[in-house]
Amino acid sequence: MRPIQARISIGAMAHNLRVARSHSGAAQVFAVVKANAYGHGLSRARRAFAAAEGFAVLTLEEAANLRLMGVEQPILLLEGMFGPDEIATCAELDLCPVLHHAAQLDWLQQQPPARPLQVFLKFDSGMHRLGFPLADHAAIVSRVRSLPGVAGITLMTHFAQADETAGVSWQLHPFLNELAGHDLPWSSANSAALLRYPETRGMWTRPGIMLYGASPYADQSAAELGLRPAMTLQSEIIGVQTLQPGEGVGYGLLFRAEQTMRVGVVACGYADGYPRHALTGTPVSVNGKMSRLLGRVSMDMLCVDLSVCPEAGVGAPVVLWGEGLPVDAVAAAAGTNSYELLCALAARVPVIEVD
Numbered sequence: 001m002r003p004i005q006a007r008i009s010i011g012a013m014a015h016n017l018r019v020a021r022s023h024s025g026a027a028q029v030f031a032v033v034k035a036n037a038y039g040h041g042l043s044r045a046r047r048a049f050a051a052a053e054g055f056a057v058l059t060l061e062e063a064a065n066l067r068l069m070g071v072e073q074p075i076l077l078l079e080g081m082f083g084p085d086e087i088a089t090c091a092e093l094d095l096c097p098v099l100h101h102a103a104q105l106d107w108l109q110q111q112p113p114a115r116p117l118q119v120f121l122k123f124d125s126g127m128h129r130l131g132f133p134l135a136d137h138a139a140i141v142s143r144v145r146s147l148p149g150v151a152g153i154t155l156m157t158h159f160a161q162a163d164e165t166a167g168v169s170w171q172l173h174p175f176l177n178e179l180a181g182h183d184l185p186w187s188s189a190n191s192a193a194l195l196r197y198p199e200t201r202g203m204w205t206r207p208g209i210m211l212y213g214a215s216p217y218a219d220q221s222a223a224e225l226g227l228r229p230a231m232t233l234q235s236e237i238i239g240v241q242t243l244q245p246g247e248g249v250g251y252g253l254l255f256r257a258e259q260t261m262r263v264g265v266v267a268c269g270y271a272d273g274y275p276r277h278a279l280t281g282t283p284v285s286v287n288g289k290m291s292r293l294l295g296r297v298s299m300d301m302l303c304v305d306l307s308v309c310p311e312a313g314v315g316a317p318v319v320l321w322g323e324g325l326p327v328d329a330v331a332a333a334a335g336t337n338s339y340e341l342l343c344a345l346a347a348r349v350p351v352i353e354v355d
């Protein structure tokens, strides 16, 4: 069998939820499990995050699957209904849709659900992606209050720079000040806001990436935040080459040896979800020692420097990210973030579930 596998730790995910819980204080937690739980599997996430007060997903299909799995907690539909045809299912599955544009209000008015919905009314406080303009709050809130299909309203916004020095206050304060008069519960915090800004907690927090053991910040590691990596992508050396000075390895011979050196070929490529944009120098752990990627990543293989581990041969264990090698370090070297790497884990990679 091809030696690549992803080990996913339910215990680490449950631990990370406890960290999110402790930062949430009296607020309730929506465990964000969109995108197949950031690549970790929806069913695993349901079990690992059973203690969460709610789950947040993107699609009706994800929500329906959670209900089939027995989830009884509230389920937040992060972008709400994509069309009027989704209203009935929202009611049947007892979902909490986010309402963020006027057409969604029209649909609800024209086709009120059999059972009124708890809705999350999203305002744009500066990210300029989804949400009603804050300036329109009076008219929007009063319209939504008057809809017969709406049982209750929670106000919501999302931060653009919670992970940067600009922070959240430039968005949070206008959001809270403008909407204070409505006296409604609210939700604002993603992982980056939750871990640094307790004032963003509100009634519901919405942690995602931290639950999977990655850091939302460039300047603070997941370990420093008390998080444990949930996914370890591992494989083995399946071939060894010796390069003479001047010889190259891989497509384009992008890496060339300066002196005689041993190169290990690892059974992991971009078709497994490893980033093709990773360059020579991207950290790879071989036989427990920190080595580096050499040259271009191929579809099914990549090459690593064996200079630091002369004992490593065919069969030597390799960690691409996870336990012992933070996914954030690999993402940084590949010019992306942990979210993209975790979500991109390919279906062909066998997953082994561990405690």
Ligand SMILES: *Cc1c(COP(=O)(O)O)cnc(C)c1O
Pocket (backbone or CB within 6 Å): 032, 034, 078, 158, 189, 190, 191, 192, 206, 207, 208, 209, 210, 216
């Ligand atoms: C994905 C998402 C989150 C979770 O964000 P993380 O950065 O992964 O913590 C929270 N809120 C909304 C609206 C989202 O779409």
